[in-house]
Amino acid sequence: RLSTQQLQQRWHQRRDGERLIMTLVAAAVLAALLVGGARAQSCKHGELCVRRVGIGVMALNVADVDLVGGSYYGDFRITLHVDRRRYASVASARNASRPGTRPTERVCNELSDADTTDVFNFTGGVDNDYGIDLVNVDRFRNVQLVKRADGRPSFLRVQGRFYFLTALSRWPLDSQHLDLVVELLDEETSSGATAVFCHMPRYSGLSSHLRYPGSRYNRVLSFEHEEQGHCGPPFVKSVPSCTNDASLTLTDPECDCDVLSDAPFPQEFDASCRCQGGSKLSSTYRFIVIAKEPVWSAVANTFLPPLFISFTNMASFLLPPEKFDSRLALCGSTLTASVLFHTTISARTPPNNVLSLADKFLLCVYAINFVSFAVTILLSVIYNGKHELRAKRTYQIARTFGPLCLPVLYLLPFLDSLTVIVIECCMLVLSAGLWWLQRYLVRRKKARRAAAAAALAISASGDAFTDARSAELVERRRAPSEPQQQHVQQRKQRTQSVATSADGHDGAASAGTGTGSG
Numbered sequence: 001r002l003s004t005q006q007l008q009q010r011w012h013q014r015r016d017g018e019r020l021i022m023t024l025v026a027a028a029v030l031a032a033l034l035v036g037g038a039r040a041q042s043c044k045h046g047e048l049c050v051r052r053v054g055i056g057v058m059a060l061n062v063a064d065v066d067l068v069g070g071s072y073y074g075d076f077r078i079t080l081h082v083d084r085r086r087y088a089s090v091a092s093a094r095n096a097s098r099p100g101t102r103p104t105e106r107v108c109n110e111l112s113d114a115d116t117t118d119v120f121n122f123t124g125g126v127d128n129d130y131g132i133d134l135v136n137v138d139r140f141r142n143v144q145l146v147k148r149a150d151g152r153p154s155f156l157r158v159q160g161r162f163y164f165l166t167a168l169s170r171w172p173l174d175s176q177h178l179d180l181v182v183e184l185l186d187e188e189t190s191s192g193a194t195a196v197f198c199h200m201p202r203y204s205g206l207s208s209h210l211r212y213p214g215s216r217y218n219r220v221l222s223f224e225h226e227e228q229g230h231c232g233p234p235f236v237k238s239v240p241s242c243t244n245d246a247s248l249t250l251t252d253p254e255c256d257c258d259v260l261s262d263a264p265f266p267q268e269f270d271a272s273c274r275c276q277g278g279s280k281l282s283s284t285y286r287f288i289v290i291a292k293e294p295v296w297s298a299v300a301n302t303f304l305p306p307l308f309i310s311f312t313n314m315a316s317f318l319l320p321p322e323k324f325d326s327r328l329a330l331c332g333s334t335l336t337a338s339v340l341f342h343t344t345i346s347a348r349t350p351p352n353n354v355l356s357l358a359d360k361f362l363l364c365v366y367a368i369n370f371v372s373f374a375v376t377i378l379l380s381v382i383y384n385g386k387h388e389l390r391a392k393r394t395y396q397i398a399r400t401f402g403p404l405c406l407p408v409l410y411l412l413p414f415l416d417s418l419t420v421i422v423i424e425c426c427m428l429v430l431s432a433g434l435w436w437l438q439r440y441l442v443r444r445k446k447a448r449r450a451a452a453a454a455a456l457a458i459s460a461s462g463d464a465f466t467d468a469r470s471a472e473l474v475e476r477r478r479a480p481s482e483p484q485q486q487h488v489q490q491r492k493q494r495t496q497s498v499a500t501s502a503d504g505h506d507g508a509a510s511a512g513t514g515t516g517s518g
Contacts, residue, residue, distance in 0.1 A: 050093045052083035053195045054108045055182065056203025057287035059223065061210055062178060065291065067171075068350045071138070071163050072178050076287070078132070078156040079203040083108075090229065090281065093196040100199070104226040108198035130156060135181035135284075136163045168349055171356040172298035178289040183230070183282055197227045197285040204287070214294060226286040229269035231278025236260060240275035302345060302358050306365045307410070309337045316372050317402040321383040321391045327376040335369045338362060360413035368406050375402065400434055 061075035087093040097106040129143045130153075141160025148154050158180075167174050184195050205223065212218055242255040257275035272278045313334040316327045342362045349356060355363075375398045383391040408423050415423075 049194060050087040050090055051195050052085070052087065052093050052096055052108065052198055053184070053283075054081040054083070054198050054200040054203075055079070055285050056200035057180060057182075057225075058203065058205055058207055059210060059287075059289055060207045062212055062221070062289055062291070065176060065178065067166055067168070067176075067348065070166050070350065071161050074158075074160070074162050074178065074180065074289075076158045076180055077207075078158060078182065079154075079200070080132075080156075081200065087196075090196055090283075097196075097198040100225075102226075104228050106196075106198045106227045108200060129185075131185050132156065133183040133185050134158065134160075134162075135183060136179065138162070166350065166352075168352065168354050168356045171349060171358060172293050172302050173295060173357055175290050175292045178291060180287045180289075182285045182287070195283055197283045199225045199227060199285075206289070212291065214297070220292040220294065222290045222292075224288050224290065226284075226288070228284050228286070229273055230282050230284040231269070231273035231276065232280035232282065234279055235272070236277025237275065240271045303361060305341055306338055306362055309334050309341070310365045310368050310410075313369055313372050314403050314406070316376060317399050321379040321395050324376070324380045324383070327379075331369060331372045331376055335366075335373075338365050338369065357413050361410070364409040364412055367409055371402070371406060404430060404434070 056079040058077040058079075059074070060077055062072060064073040066072065083096075085096075087096065094106055097108040099105065100107050130145050134141070134143075137158070138161040141158065143159075144157040146154045146157060162178070162180060164176070164178050167176060182197075204225065206218060206221055210218055210221070212221055215221065237260075240255065240257040243258050255271075257271045259274050260277050270284070273281070313331060316330045319327050319330075342359075345358055379391055379394060379398070382394060411419075411423060
């Protein structure tokens with residue numbers, strides 16, 4: 001049995017122990033707060049606080065690409081490895097990785113995954129996507145952390161809809177860049193860069209189970225990656241200013257932002273650093289799935305229908321001027337068909353200030369329709385004005401130049417303007433040559449016809465002369481000649497004289513006979 005003094009002594013010892021434990025706990029909490037505050041601050045000169053994070057993304061599935069909404073469904077596997085070394089600056093951490101084919105690519109060897117937990121569990125749970133920031137993901141997504149048998153994180157499985165910038169200047173022969181943008185949440189809570197991404201090729205690629213619609217064996221798919229520095233607010237400029245003015249152009253060119261003179265960031269940093277002057281630096285990783293449109297399908301579904309519609313319109317140049325009603329009906333029907341087809345394909349793309357390749361092609365079709373209408377109306381006015389010869393010449397010129405020169409406009413969306421102008425000039429020269437050859441052949445044909453007619457007339461006149469000569473010869477053969485006529489006449493005179501003398505002798509003899517008898 002203990003005395004009262006011993007009990008009091010033990011009670012004081014227990015209280016001192018509890019005080020010591022509380023002091024140690026408070027010290028630990030204070031140390032954690034101090035460490036967290038030091039981590040949230042930017043690196044001082046000579047401190048090793050920048051880490052190199054290797055990232056690999058495997059695309060398991062990409063589907064339901066919506067050009068109108070600019071989104072797609074993606075299923076990705078994200079693997080993160082952290083280098084155990086620490087670096088004093090972002091530049092030294094980037095230089096530790098070997099450069100890729102572009103300035104924005106940094107490739108690292110396979111890093112140790114011993115410190116992977118430090119990346120995944122920084123924020124402590126699924127509510128914050130396990131420490132990573134998916135910049136372009138929809139709010140409805142599924143992020144699952146897959147662990148190994150020993151409990152350590154292995155990779156993240158991310159499923160959801162992601163948003164991307166649509167590229168429509170070459171539609172439907174373009175390539176859509178379906179990207180996944182990844183950042184780290186701990187950099188957003190710090191005042192400086194604490195990590196630098198580098199690409200791990202052995203953990204990246206396209207899965208063999210990926211089923212992209214409209215493609216067999218995923219031959220229209222490829223991928224690339226970018227590792228860039230991104231700057232957050234406060235900014236010097238809230239909006240980057242572009243040096244190239246795209247307000248009057250038919251396309252939407254990339255903005256050549258005006259680089260700030262005092263911006264200390266290199267080329268591999270994006271416009272938020274170089275052009276806006278952001279002060280809060282962080283690392284950004286972009287995994288880009290490049291989806292190419294099938295060429296033959298685009299040609300068959302987008303370019304062939306208006307091409308054949310326009311070829312039908314070309315037939316109006318072959319109709320004569322007096323077929324005004326047929327020409328006008330043909331031009332009107334082709335124009336209506338072109339407008340309806342343009343409305344159909346416009347529903348497949350979002351409304352924007354960019355003229356796609358299909359829009360430019362249909363504008364060329366509209367231009368050909370306009371020329372056909374103008375030629376038809378001009379021929380109608382000339383022909384109805386009782387100028388048939390002028391209408392015939394205009395028709396011959398339009399029939400020669402129209403079908404040869406107007407189809408060159410189809411090349412305008414696919415080639416540069418100078419090349420199209422050169423081809424158009426060549427076609428004009430060819431059309432002029434054909435027109436001159438046509439006129440030469442027509443004149444030669446007319447000359448041949450005139451010569452044949454003259455020969456026929458000469459032959460006819462010769463035949464008539466021959467017939468007259470033959471008739472004359474026949475008449476001459478039938479009628480006696482002049483000596484013959486004189487001989488016949490002499491014979492007649494002799495015969496008459498003999499007959500007269502014979503009559504005289506007979507009369508005398510009869511008179512003598514009568515006298516003697518009397």
